[in-house]
Each structure stands twice: as structure tokens, then as C-alpha cells.
Amino acid sequence: MIRVRQLIKSFGWPRIIIALFLLSLFIIAPMVGVKVSSSLSDTIARFGMNGIMVLAMVPMVHSGCGLNFGLPLGIIAGLLGGTLSIQFGFLGGSSFIMAVLLTTPFAVLFGFGYGKLLNKVKGGEMMIATYVGFSSVAFMCMMWLLLPYTSPTMVWGYTGSGLRTTISTEGFYLHVLNDFLKVQIGENFSFPTGMMLFFALMAFIVWAFLHTKTGTAMTAVGSNPVFARASGINIDRTRTLSVIMSTWLGAIGILVYQQSFGFIQLYMGPFYMALPAVSAILIGGASVNKATITNVVVGTFLFQGILTMTPSVMNSLIHTDMSEVIRIVVSNGMILYALTRKSEATR
Amino acid sequence: MNVLKETRGEKFFRVLEKNAVPILFLAICAIGIPFSGYSLNYLGQEVITRISRNSFLIIALLVPIMAGMGLNFGMTLGAMAGQIGLIFITDWGIGGIPGMVLAMILSTPISAFLGWMCGKILNMAKGREMVTSYIIGFFINGLYQLIVLYGMGAVIPIKSPALILPRGYGIRNTVNLISLRKSLDNIWAIKVFGLSVPVMTLIVIALLCVFIVWFRKTKLGQDMRAVGQDMEVARAAGIKVEHTRIVSIVISTILAGYGMILYLQNIGTLNTYNSHMQIGMFSIAALLVGGATVNRAGIGNVFLGVTLFHLMFIVSPMAGKNLIGQAQLGEYFRVFVSYGVITIALVLYEVRKRRDKARVGRLLAQDQTDVKEVK
Numbered sequence: 001m002i003r004v005r006q007l008i009k010s011f012g013w014p015r016i017i018i019a020l021f022l023l024s025l026f027i028i029a030p031m032v033g034v035k036v037s038s039s040l041s042d043t044i045a046r047f048g049m050n051g052i053m054v055l056a057m058v059p060m061v062h063s064g065c066g067l068n069f070g071l072p073l074g075i076i077a078g079l080l081g082g083t084l085s086i087q088f089g090f091l092g093g094s095s096f097i098m099a100v101l102l103t104t105p106f107a108v109l110f111g112f113g114y115g116k117l118l119n120k121v122k123g124g125e126m127m128i129a130t131y132v133g134f135s136s137v138a139f140m141c142m143m144w145l146l147l148p149y150t151s152p153t154m155v156w157g158y159t160g161s162g163l164r165t166t167i168s169t170e171g172f173y174l175h176v177l178n179d180f181l182k183v184q185i186g187e188n189f190s191f192p193t194g195m196m197l198f199f200a201l202m203a204f205i206v207w208a209f210l211h212t213k214t215g216t217a218m219t220a221v222g223s224n225p226v227f228a229r230a231s232g233i234n235i236d237r238t239r240t241l242s243v244i245m246s247t248w249l250g251a252i253g254i255l256v257y258q259q260s261f262g263f264i265q266l267y268m269g270p271f272y273m274a275l276p277a278v279s280a281i282l283i284g285g286a287s288v289n290k291a292t293i294t295n296v297v298v299g300t301f302l303f304q305g306i307l308t309m310t311p312s313v314m315n316s317l318i319h320t321d322m323s324e325v326i327r328i329v330v331s332n333g334m335i336l337y338a339l340t341r342k343s344e345a346t347r
Numbered sequence: 348m349n350v351l352k353e354t355r356g357e358k359f360f361r362v363l364e365k366n367a368v369p370i371l372f373l374a375i376c377a378i379g380i381p382f383s384g385y386s387l388n389y390l391g392q393e394v395i396t397r398i399s400r401n402s403f404l405i406i407a408l409l410v411p412i413m414a415g416m417g418l419n420f421g422m423t424l425g426a427m428a429g430q431i432g433l434i435f436i437t438d439w440g441i442g443g444i445p446g447m448v449l450a451m452i453l454s455t456p457i458s459a460f461l462g463w464m465c466g467k468i469l470n471m472a473k474g475r476e477m478v479t480s481y482i483i484g485f486f487i488n489g490l491y492q493l494i495v496l497y498g499m500g501a502v503i504p505i506k507s508p509a510l511i512l513p514r515g516y517g518i519r520n521t522v523n524l525i526s527l528r529k530s531l532d533n534i535w536a537i538k539v540f541g542l543s544v545p546v547m548t549l550i551v552i553a554l555l556c557v558f559i560v561w562f563r564k565t566k567l568g569q570d571m572r573a574v575g576q577d578m579e580v581a582r583a584a585g586i587k588v589e590h591t592r593i594v595s596i597v598i599s600t601i602l603a604g605y606g607m608i609l610y611l612q613n614i615g616t617l618n619t620y621n622s623h624m625q626i627g628m629f630s631i632a633a634l635l636v637g638g639a640t641v642n643r644a645g646i647g648n649v650f651l652g653v654t655l656f657h658l659m660f661i662v663s664p665m666a667g668k669n670l671i672g673q674a675q676l677g678e679y680f681r682v683f684v685s686y687g688v689i690t691i692a693l694v695l696y697e698v699r700k701r702r703d704k705a706r707v708g709r710l711l712a713q714d715q716t717d718v719k720e721v722k
Contacts, residue, residue, distance in 0.1 A: 069478075121697035126478040128697065131690040138683035145676055162673075275485070322497065328489030332482050339479045340471035 011285070014337055018283055018302055018330065025309040032316040038188035039309055045178070046304040048195035049260045050280065052202050053253030053273070054300045056246045057281045061291040062210065063242035064222035065118055067281075067338075070129035071274035073114055073136045074250020077107035082255055082264050083163065086172050087151045096173035096259060103251045110136075111247030115240030126288075130274070137271050144266050167264040178260050195260060202252065203293050209245075218242050222289055279303060279331035282338045306330060367695070368688060369638045372655040375684070376662065382669050383662035390661065392542050397657040398650065399532065399548040400613040404606035405630045405649045406555050407599050412644045413568065414595035415575025418631050421465045421480035421596065425603025426623035427491045428457035433527070433608060433617055434499070434518060438507045442526025444534075447612055454604040461487060462600030466593030473578075477641075477693075484627060495619060518619050528615035548609065555602070556646050571595050575642065632656060632685040641696040659684060 008016065029036050053071065060068045068074075081103025090098045114132060121128050145162045149155055154167050168174075180194025209215045220228040221238045229235055254273075258264050281291055284299020311323035363370070380390065404422070411419040432450035436442075441449055465483050472479040499505045500516035510518055532545035562568045570591050573581040582588050607626065611617050634644060636659075637652025660681050667677020 117694065120701075121694055122701075123474070124477075124693065124697045126475060127481070128690065128693050130478065130481065131686060131693060135683060135686035135690045138679060138686050141679040142676055142683060145673060145679070146671075320497065322493075325489055325493045325496070328485065328492065332486035332489060335482045336468065336479065336486055339475060339482065340468055 014334060015283060015285055015298075015302070018306065018334075022302055022305045022309065025306070025313050028317070029309065029313050032313060034312045034316055035188055037186060039312065041189045041191070042308045043301070043305045044196075045190075045192055045260060046308055047300050048178075048192055048199055049257045050253075050277065050304060051199040051296065051300050052256050053250055053277045054280045054284075054296050055199075055202055055206060055293075056249035056253055057277060057286070058206055058210075058291050058293070058296060059218065059242040059245040059249070061281075061286060061289060062215075062222045063218045063239045064225065064289055065239055065243060065246075066126040066129070066288055067278045067335075068129060068246050068250070069126055069274050069278060070114060070133040070136075071246075071250045071277055072133035072270040073110050074107060074247040075254040075270040075273055076136055076140050077110050077247060078103050078251035078254035078258075079140075079264060079266060079270070080106045081251065082169075082173075082258060083149065083154060083167070083266075086154060086167070086169075087149055089151070091172060093173070093176045096176045096255065099173060099255050100252060103255065104248065107248040107251040108244055111244030112240060114247060115243030118243060119236045119239055133274055134271065137268065141267050163266055165265070165267050165269070167266070169258055169262055169264060173255075173259045174262050176259055177256060192260070195256065198256060202249065203296065206245075206249070207293050214238070214241070275331060275335070276303065279334045282334045283330075287338055287341060303331070364695070364699075366638055368636055368692060369651060369655065372636050372659060372688075376655060376658045379659065379662040379666040383665035384669060385662060385665065388541060390658065391540075393661050394654055394657060395542055395544055396613070398653050399545045399552070400610050401630065401633065401653050401657070402552045402649055403555060403609045404603060404626060405634050405653060406552070406559060406646070407602035407606050408630060408634055409559055409644055409646070409649070410562075410571070410595045410599045410602070412639070412642065413563070413575055414571040414592055415578070415642060416469060416592060416595060417477040417480075417641045418634070419480055419596065419599050419603075420477060420627055420631065421462075421469075421483045421487075422599060422603040422630065423484040423623045423627045424461040424465055424487050425454075425458045425600040425605075426607040426626050427487060428454040428461060428600070429604035429607035429611070430617060430619070430623060431457060431491075431495070432604070433524060433611060434495070434505070434510065434522060434619075437522055437524060437526070438505050438510055440507075440526070443530045446527050447530060447608060450608050451605050454608065455601055458601040458604040459597055462597035463593060465600065466596035469596065470589050470592055484624075488624065491623075492620065520619055522617040522619055524611060524615050524617055527612050529613060531609065531612055548613075551609070559646060567591070567594065628685060628689070629656075632688050635688055635692040640692065640699075656685075 026036060026039070029039060053075075056071060056074060057068050060066065078099075081099045081101075084102045085095045085099035088098065117132065118125050118129065147163070148161075149163055150160075153171075154163050156162050156164055177194040177198050178192040180197075183191040183193055185191070210219065217228065217233045218238050218241070220231070221233060221235050225235055228238075254270070280299040280303040281295055282299065283302050284295035284297070286292070286295040286299070307323070307327060310326050311321055314320065314322050314326075404426075407422055407425065408419055411417065429450065432452075432454035435453055436446040436450045465480065468483060469476045469479055494503070496517045498516075499518050500511045505511055505518070510522060512519055529545075531551070532548050534547040536543050536545050536547075538544075563572070570581070570586045571594075573584065573586055574588050574591050578588050581591075607623065610626070611622065633652040633656040634648060635652070636656040637648035637650070639645070639648035639652065663681040663684075664674045664677035667680055668674040
């Protein structure tokens, strides 16, 4: 009994409630005429789409920079890479590879500046990160209008300048990862092997990195900065490195998202993208200064599962779509829960 | 011996940095106004309207700053309470001043409850009040949607078909407040140099300012400032720290609710699901533009802030159109500036907090060398 209680405690009540909620949705689904196989397939697809953006939280949490509310900055780097790749006329699979390559310098540059800024505001990172994200999105809104893009698939037809609000990735990198070694079982279930492999690769890279010397130093900086300084670790440089990694992962994350979703969303599109990623990792069991790859996997699956299941099940159950409200309450409630936990309140 | 010896340049930069944001905005407005091509008369009228519309909301932010809780992003809670009050009086068909007063009375218990809850949560998250209050705003927005979009008309009786969505429950996206529109503004509107001035609204705002000034001098106000200075010292002095902090948030939330009602009576339509979300950001940005910081803000900052921020807001689309040929660009520019100014203010606050610590250190070091020299 004590063991069970300990297990529950380590897993955390909110997580158990959410997991049970998701489980009950899966049980109710066939009764109200929702196909479980297609729901499961959707959940897996959305897991792959969002997984890397959730993974982008991990390095910053490890180095003690808190939750990466500034994810939109990384997303912007990804948007720049994606649009440039299309602008230069790459097609198919090569456009995705080029997008990743073109994104990298932007992500490193943005991450470097962002990291330097966060080093100046130790202790108040999360609020400032939120507003760095917001103001960078607003700044890029102007840039999308002004930058000299010319590709006819991307600019407004009648003026010939300024990017459209949504750009289709069809013919470029639409489904390049989804369709790679795709497994189709029956009519409704498909498994996007390529995307999952890509996520696994990224997760492995982060995991392996955190076990190198630099990665261990990063964890040390996050858990005890005084001890870290005493053992000769350059705190500011380690933190900057973690921010660069987070930003880069965010950039790659949005590219993976786009190749599955089918559209590049510019302008105010990335504005609120940080909150779902933050709450996903928290649902997975992370806290403000502790996060693992397992948290990412569990959290993304639970969160995306709820997002996919609630609209369809709720709709057939009570004929109203309350999913939006449930999403807002669950995700923000989870963030609040994490922010108010006593053990982490003293930083 | 409490003055730090510093070069004139250092002092100059310190003063400049202290007022960096208002100076920057003065510059933006000075460039933007001629390019926008608006007449001074038009701009003056707009500024007067915006002062009467927004000041009350911004003043609501002052109390938590006094208590050291930073910018109260949770003021959206009060705004939601105010909107619920307005929905009810519209349904009951009570307009004019009685309607406004009734809406305020209805909003008070809701605001007080939400504020109390917000204060409780913020006490659990000391040191990161701002990001927490910001998330609380989102969280309560979910509950607000649940009540207004699903509860009203289904559980909570709302009769007016003008309010209810065609499906039978839930409030429409826009609620027309025609019976309330400008009811306070028009009580006593006078013309000065061709500008119409809503004197009554300004009197209400002035009364609130007097209240704030008076409040600072009361026992509770002094307690709040003590808590804002140093929580531990305040606790040692026998002040109930947690209680004081909750009270400051409750007052701020209730005032924000009234402010929202005042704001919407001027506008005349309620965007049921959007009005409250933007108001927090705009109020905070305006206060910061007025030169306030996260831990120090006065009534002067409010009015300077409203004027400068809204001047920028009015002129930037036209200035963008005339300068580059795209009004859209000006609109994005003002959004960028709103967020940018909050970012800069937050960064400056954190940087200054660290530098002040260093200053205290230097002061101490200087004192010690001085003592040595005397010896």
C-alpha cells in the first residue's frame, strides 16, 4: 500500500487525473460512435508534430533558465529557414533538408542574443522570455511584409510583395517525414514512421548531450549554481548554450510541424505556440527546474491525446464543442500548478 | 555620507536610463505626428477621449505595485467580472447611470472572489508573481468562457434574444451597450476650444486619484509599502504579509472591474470574448510608457503614459501609410511597440535590481576606504 502511495506521489495527482480522463475518453469513444483507430492515429500524428517543440523546453529547464516561454523566437528562426528554402526553389525532400540547414544559423544567432539577455535577468527569466517571444513575433510581422521575398507561391498575388499569412508546403516538404516508411494498417490507422524516427533521433541527441561533460555541467548549473561556479563551470556560457539549443530545437520543431500540417503560418501564427508546449511538458511530470525526455514523451502524448479526443467525443456526447474551453483550463491549470509548487518556489 | 561619488557622465546616463522609455516615446510621437497628417485638434480630442476611457483601468494597477507584487497581469480577472455585470444589466434592460452602478455592484463580489483567489495563488508563487498572474488571467479566461459561452442561457437565466446565440444558450460575440453608451460621459460634457471634455468621467477619475493618495497614507497603505520593501522585515514588524498581499490584489481587481465598466460605457459595444484579453496588456504598456517601473509607479506615470502611448497608437497606422505606403505596417508597428516596451521595462527592472545591489556594495566599499583615509 505504501508502495502504491509512493508511486502515486512520484507520478503526481494532476497527471493521474489527466491520464484517467484520457483513458475514459478512449473507453467512451466507441460507445458514442467515434473510431478509436482513427483517433489513435491522429493522436500519434499530433504527437510527432508537436514532440520536438516540447523537447525544446528541456535544455533551458536543465540549465535553470525556467520554462521556455520564448519558444516563438525559435519558431521564427524555423519560419525563416522554411520560407528561404522555398524562395531558393528547392523541391520535395531536399527542401526540408535545406530548410533545416538554413534555419540553423538563424536559430544559433537568435538563441545567442536571447541567451545573453536572459543572463542579465537571472531570476526573472520566464516573464521576460514570454515578452521576448511576443515582441519578436510582432517585429517579424513587419518583416514578413518588408523582406524582399519574390517566390510567387509565397507572396500576395496582387501586389507581388509581402508574404501571405499561410503558405502551403505542398510540392515542397509536405509529408516528407510522415510518408517515409509509413505503415498503413486498415483504413483508418497509419503510423508516420519517418516523423517518429526523426523525433526519436532528436530526443536521442538531447539525451546523449545531457550525458556528455557539457551536458552534466548544464544540469549542475541548473540545480546548484553556487556549487557549479565553485567547480569551475562558466555559468553564463553554459546557460547561453542551453538557450541556443532550445531555440534550435524550437526551429526544427516548427519545420516538422509544418511538413505534417501542410501550411506555414506566418504573422501572428506563432504567437501563442509556447503555451501548449509548456503545459505538455508539465503534464508529463516536469517542474520548473527539472525535465527529462520521459516527461516530454508522456506529456506530449497525454496533452495531444486530450486535444484530439475531446472535440470528437464531446461533440457526439453532448452535441457541443467544449474542447477549446477544456484545452484552456487544462493547459493553463497545469502551468499554474507547476508555478505554485512550494519546493521550487525558492530560487 | 550616503552619496556615491560618480562621474558626471555616469550620473547623466543613470538619469537618462531612468527615463529612457518616456523619452523614446516622445521621440516616436514627435516623428510620427507630422507624418500622420492629423490635425492637432483631432489628436487633442482623441487624447482626451482616451484619458477618460483608460485612466481608471491603469490606476487599478498601482496598488499591487505598492505591495511589491509587480505588474498585475491578473487585472483581466476584474475586467471579466465587470463584463459579467454588464451582460446582466443589458439582459434586465437597465440602462444609463442606474445600469452602470448596478453593473458595478454586481461585479464587486465576483471581482473580490477572483482577486482573493488570485492573491492566494500568488502567495504560493512568491518571486514570480508576474508570470503567475499572467497565467491566472488565461486560466480564468477558460472558466469565463465556460460560464458565458455555455452556462449563460442554459444554467444562468438570460432571456433577451439579442444577447443569446441562435442555438439557445451562450452569449453572442458582440453585445450592444447602446442604453449605456456614454451615459457617464454625457452627464456634463463641456466644449473647450472646440474639444468636448467629459467632465463627469474626469471627476470620477480624479476622485480615484484622491483615493489612491489617501490610501497610501492609511495604515493598510503603509503596511503594503513595507511589504513591498522587504517581506521579512515587514513580517518581523508584525505585519500580516500574506493577508496584506491578498488585500492589495483584491482592491486592484475590484478597481479593474469598475474601470472596465467605465471603459465599455465609453466604447458602447462589448466584445464578449476579446475585450478583456487585450485590456491588461494595453494598460500595463501605457503605465510603463509613462515611466513607471515594476516596483515604482505614481499617478503622474498614469497620465503621461496614457497620453504618449495612445498618441503613438493613433498616429502609427497613418504614419506607416504615408511613410512606406502600407497602413498594415503601422498597425504591426504599434503592436510591436506595445510588447517591446513591456519587454524593455521588464529587462531594465531586472538589470537595475542587480546594479542597485552592486551600487550598495560600492557605497559600502567607499565608506570603508573613507574611514581608512580619516585614520
